[in-house]
Amino acid sequence: MTGAEPARKVTVLGAGSWGTTFAKVLADAGSDVTLWARRAEVAERINTEHQNPGYVPGVALPESLRATDDAVEAMHGAEAVVLAVPSQTLRENLAGWQPLLPPDATLVSLAKGVELSTLKRMSEVVAEVADVPMDQVAVVSGPNLAMEIAGEQPTATVVACTDHDRAVALQAACSTGYFRPYTNTDLVGIELAGACKNVMALACGMAAGLGYGQNTMSSLITRGLAETTRLGAALGAEPMTFAGLAGLGDLVATCTSPLSRNRTFGERLGRGETLAQAQDATNGQVAEGVKSCSSIRELAAHHGVEMPITEVVHRVCHEDLGPVPGAAQLLGRERKSE
Numbered sequence: 001m002t003g004a005e006p007a008r009k010v011t012v013l014g015a016g017s018w019g020t021t022f023a024k025v026l027a028d029a030g031s032d033v034t035l036w037a038r039r040a041e042v043a044e045r046i047n048t049e050h051q052n053p054g055y056v057p058g059v060a061l062p063e064s065l066r067a068t069d070d071a072v073e074a075m076h077g078a079e080a081v082v083l084a085v086p087s088q089t090l091r092e093n094l095a096g097w098q099p100l101l102p103p104d105a106t107l108v109s110l111a112k113g114v115e116l117s118t119l120k121r122m123s124e125v126v127a128e129v130a131d132v133p134m135d136q137v138a139v140v141s142g143p144n145l146a147m148e149i150a151g152e153q154p155t156a157t158v159v160a161c162t163d164h165d166r167a168v169a170l171q172a173a174c175s176t177g178y179f180r181p182y183t184n185t186d187l188v189g190i191e192l193a194g195a196c197k198n199v200m201a202l203a204c205g206m207a208a209g210l211g212y213g214q215n216t217m218s219s220l221i222t223r224g225l226a227e228t229t230r231l232g233a234a235l236g237a238e239p240m241t242f243a244g245l246a247g248l249g250d251l252v253a254t255c256t257s258p259l260s261r262n263r264t265f266g267e268r269l270g271r272g273e274t275l276a277q278a279q280d281a282t283n284g285q286v287a288e289g290v291k292s293c294s295s296i297r298e299l300a301a302h303h304g305v306e307m308p309i310t311e312v313v314h315r316v317c318h319e320d321l322g323p324v325p326g327a328a329q330l331l332g333r334e335r336k337s338e
């Protein structure tokens with residue numbers, strides 16, 4: 001897919017909650033969409049009953065949306081290939097798909113995370129594993145809780161790509177009466193914002209689980225935005241990106257919605273559940289911040305950036321710090337100006 005023409009043939013790899021929902025958006029926008037599911041029975045149910053109850057219960061999927069568990073069939077002739085798998089498995093998944101990728105297809109990451117061990121953003125992982133230039137990689141990120149979009153509630157998002165024409169083509173391919181994408185060329189900022197907001201949603205969930213109210217939430221959201229912006233500035237992102245849909249927009253949506261898996265996970269930790277207990281309650285869906293809190297913390301350390309909320313979330317998730325002492329740690333920091 002090149003130039004400013006809408007993508008007509010789009011493949012979505014991953015039929016979880018966001019992959020299925022984004023495939024519906026693309027199909028509703030008039031694109032010819034094939035959705036790849038890991039399990040044959042999920043693909044079969046989408047084709048025959050137009051439902052994916054494990055991930056988007058009660059949602060009627062468009063009849064034009066085709067699903068398959070055959071990656072070869074899914075990717076044949078695709079102008080854009082959308083990667084809708086968790087951040088920490090993207091490398092492994094994409095390595096398997098790499099030989100099947102149509103050469104000039106725009107590769108679109110929906111994942112919000114930073115890879116453990118390499119500390120790479122998802123677009124970096126995609127460009128490396130697919131062996132394509134960075135301007136062939138796009139990202140979609142914004143306040144995009146899948147179940148609200150699946151219910152066709154009005155939502156905006158950002159389509160980011162360093163190649164503006166590709167961003168415009170993808171924007172056209174996913175614009176519907178309920179979904180309004182804006183373009184942006186600041187891939188670094190858009191991706192960091194998406195990864196960090198999951199960590200802040202864990203923190204807000206913990207606060208909610210401890211019984212704290214809106215002052216605490218607002219304080220965490222605002223200071224979370226400050227530390228995310230600091231990291232972005234150190235990595236060359238445009239600071240204004242963090243005030244946009246993929247920054248503040250997604251941060252507010254995720255930190256305040258009971259639909260967020262990250263916020264819900266944090267709330268369970270705040271109520272005193274262990275990591276394993278909270279994990280059991282996710283219905284197999286991913287809460288990216290649980291792993292990304294560690295990779296973002298390490299990335300920040302490499303760049304000499306202070307991220308106190310991320311630090312506390314990491315310690316609560318992985319170093320046995322209780323949420324109450326975690327809150328005390330944040331409140332007890334050295335006094336400073338805003």
Ligand SMILES: NC(=O)C1=CN([C@@H]2O[C@H](COP(=O)(O)OP(=O)(O)OC[C@H]3O[C@@H](n4cnc5c(N)ncnc54)[C@H](O)[C@@H]3O)[C@@H](O)[C@H]2O)C=CC1
Binds near residue numbers: 038
């Ligand atoms: N659900 C949402 O509201 C939104 C999710 N996202 C992001 O999209 C990405 C995908 O999220 P969801 O679709 O929500 O996740 P999910 O947990 O609902 O689904 C994950 C999908 O990846 C597939 N998959 C393939 N290989 C896998 C492996 N090795 N391990 C686990 N799953 C594997 C699963 O079968 C499943 O179809 C995440 O990075 C998430 O942060 C972004 C915006 C909205």
Ligand SMILES: O=C(CO)COP(=O)(O)O
Binds near residue numbers: 144
């Ligand atoms: O990214 C999301 C909303 O924009 C979804 O958040 P959760 O992964 O926490 O459900």
